[in-house]
Amino acid sequence: MNKWRDVLLDPNARFPGESNEYRRARSELLEAELELKELNERVAAMRRALPAGGLIKEDYVFESADNGSEVKLSELFEPGKNSLIIYHMMFPRWSQDQRAGAPGGKTAELPLVEQPCPSCTSIVDGLEGAAFHVAERANLVVVAKTSPERLGTYARERGWHNLRLLSSRNNTFNRDYRAETPDGGQRASLNVFSRDADGIHHHWGSEATYKRGDTSSFDAIWTIYGVLDLTREGRGEGGGFPNLQY
Structure with a gap:
């Protein structure tokens, strides 16, 4: 999977015809997206780490x-x-x-x-x-x-x-x-x-x-x-x- 990660990584990615204004706004959004991804990962870890909830009251x-x-x-x-x-x-x-x-x-x-x-x-x-x-x-x-x-x-x-x-x-x-x-x-x-x-x-x-x-x-x-x-x-x-x- 490390090799696949190397394939995916491209820190200088750009798209045809984009303006400098677009790139600045997109870069700001990218930072927010990465922060959200990290938050999602932390929340998922908290969900996995929940202590055992209540036992079912009956075998429905x-x-x-x-x-x-x-x-x-x-x-x-x-x-x-x-x-x-x-x-x-x-x-x-x-x-x-x-x-x-x-x-x-x-x-x-x-x-x-x-x-x-x-x-x-x-x-x-x-x-x-x-x-x-x-x-x-x-x-x-x-x-x-x-x-x-x-x-x-x-x-x-x-x-x-x-x-x-x-x-x-x-x-x-x-x-x-x-x-x-x-x-x-x-x-x-x-x-x-x-x-x-x-x-x-x-x-x-x-x-x-x-x-x-x-x-x-x-x-x-x-x-x-x-x-x-x-x-x-x-x-x-x-x-x-x-x-x-x-």
Whole structure:
């Protein structure tokens, strides 16, 4: 890897046609980008170094979107992989979300309020592509409150074949881990669990969502916003984006 680093290093990089004004501003931005990268690395190290969180209160039982079979939380840990990443998908969506529903298929026949969240769909689309690679080092699961039949149907309509999708309709998992409001409304959440000799502990959750009141906690797994942040236009107002029917 040292040889590859030598290939990458180019401290005098320039691009065609740039002005001195552009280069000065870009160099200032580069310093800020490097500082942010160092901060991100420190935060990631702090996250890894967290002491063991609370033990799960029960071995939650889910239903597989593939065939409806029951699956315990403990069974989501494959041999040699002691981290479990769970994305809580809003299916059903927020009751006041009036964005377009599914463009076709059985899911489109559901009342809009019972359909999946477009933003969550975008996140899961991205996780689907990454799942095969993540599986080399960690366990990755998507959980939703809807029935396993509806979840399985939507997965087939979206082409989700690499992800493990589970229904949590018959347990309190979403409520316990901040993915459900007291009145039963669903909200997106991201939780990580860790297995050790003592059992299964909660390791990390997207608590910044509850402090900021937005979904920026998911930037690490939501590819589209990282891409849009590179553009002059930026990510714009995220509340109504993305929308399934472009």
